[in-house]
Amino acid sequence: MSKILIAEDEPSIRRVLVKILSEENDTYSIEEAEDGAVAIQLIKSIEFDLVLCDIKMPKHDGLEVLEKIKELQPEVPVVMISGHGDLDTAVETMRKGAFDYISKPPDLNRLLTSVRIALDNNQLKVENKKLKRKVSKKYEMIGQSEPIQEIKQMIDKVAPTDARVLITGGNGTGKELVAHWLHEKSERVKKPFIEVNCAAIPSELIESELFGHVKGAFTSANKDRAGKFEAANGGTIFLDEIGDMSLSAQAKVLRALQENKIQRVGSDKDIKVDVRVIAATNKDLKQEIEDKKFREDLYHRLAVILIHVPGLNQRRKDIPLLIEHFAKAVASENGNAVKEFKPDAIEVLKSYDWTGNVRELRNVIERLHILGGETISKDDVELFAAK
Known part of the structure; x- marks a missing residue:
């Protein structure tokens, strides 16, 4: 059921608007306001899906009501209606955030079309918000135990910074959840989160996957291709199972961290990147360093912050x-x-x-x-x- 507010000081026009909207869809829930003050009070107490608002009203005019709506319920579409229509007024209402502007007497077909589009757009926004909440819920960290509380507190402290994080823990402990939450609680949340499973990519392809390649760099390179670091520019790259990365790729990752630059395979051209790196591993990297399988300098670059995820x-x-x-x-x-x-x-x-x-x-x-x-x-x- 869509909730619609009609703010109009002329009773006859209100009646007409209520009648045509009710005939259009009998599930509409319609509230009426005879002046700007009543409209603002209703806006404060009810969440609307659409507002039809006259411009010339007593107590508070339509532009004042529009400003208040954008302050209290910024996502709600507002269709402005005026019997004193002119181009300047129309431009002013749109500048202040109105969805549409219709002159009196309103063309009923145009009005109903505007109402339908406004409600459809609003419903799409609501569904997108629900989808985003579901995405976040997918990576929810469940638990009240002391180890989990400590991890949540660490995430809250570290996420707003650009500090690199190394997440350790066994398979299936939820290291990727920690990485996602570090990104979602960061300033980079609106930018890409790119995940790379280093263990799942053959060693001969990992450099191309991370840094991209130019046409002709190797046999199957038939066109230029950007890598994961470029895709994550401005956001976060999550290098999962980094302990399985080849030493050659490790050297290039180290350079990217040191200089914020990468080179595509087959090219000597530097590409600047602004990427936060979060890495994870189920291996003991200090032992891997002893065994000459992991670069010690890369370890120290990655392990600015260490987060260990305990087993169940x-x-x-x-x-x-x-x-x-x-x-x-x-x-x-x-x-x-x-x-x-x-x-x-x-x-x-x-x-x-x-x-x-x-x-x-x-x-x-x-x-x-x-x-x-x-x-x-x-x-x-x-x-x-x-x-």
């Missing part, structure tokens, strides 16, 4: 919260009702040795959702999730 066995207090979170997520993905976990089932899951960490727990919850009963019992856990 070190944060068992969070398991009930994670079970609840994953149960809701799995149910939503499958379009089913959320299954309740009995206390004894939760206790059994808390006792397991979670070598695969949070990722393994998530898989087990999905398995129990599919194979278990309407309510997940201890027997279900022992039958379908036995360790």
Whole structure:
């Protein structure tokens, strides 16, 4: 249901507007204001999807009401209506943020078209906001244990800076969640977040993937191609599993960090980049340095801030919260009702040795959702999730 405010001091015009909007769509919820003061009071108490506002009104004119709307509900489209139409007035209303300007007596087809477009645009904005919230929720860090609280506090301190961060921890602990939150809470949040899994890219291709290449640089290079560092310009690049990166690529990453410059493979031309680097690894990089597999100078460049993500066995207090979170997520993905976990089932899951960490727990919850009963019992856990 769309909520519409009609701010108009002439009762006859208000009645006409209410009538045509009600006939257009009987689900519209319409509020009326006979002057600018009433309109502003309604704006303060109700969230509207659209405002139709006369310009000449007592107490507060339409331009004053428009300014107040943009202050209190900036996303709401406002269609201005005036019986004293002139170009200067129209320009002024649009400059102040009006969605449209219609002269009196209004052309009803034009008015209804404007209303439809304004409401459609507003609905799109609402859906985009919901989508962004869902994206953020996807990377939500679940847990109240002391280790997780410390990580959240560290993120709050570090995220607003451009300090490089090295995230350590085993497979499935959630290192990528930390990286995403560092970006989402940073000043670079509106810029790209580019993720590179260094372990998944063949060593002979990693340099081209990171820095791009020019046509003819190698056999299959049939055109110029930008790399991940250029794609992340202004934003954040997340180098996951950096311990698997070749020494040759490490040297180029070190130069990029030192000079904020890269070179595409096959080119000697410098390209300036402004990129925040966040790296993660499940390896002991100090041991890798001892074994001559990782550059010590790169390690010190990356490890300005160290964040260690503990395994699930070190944060068992969070398991009930994670079970609840994953149960809701799995149910939503499958379009089913959320299954309740009995206390004894939760206790059994808390006792397991979670070598695969949070990722393994998530898989087990999905398995129990599919194979278990309407309510997940201890027997279900022992039958379908036995360790």
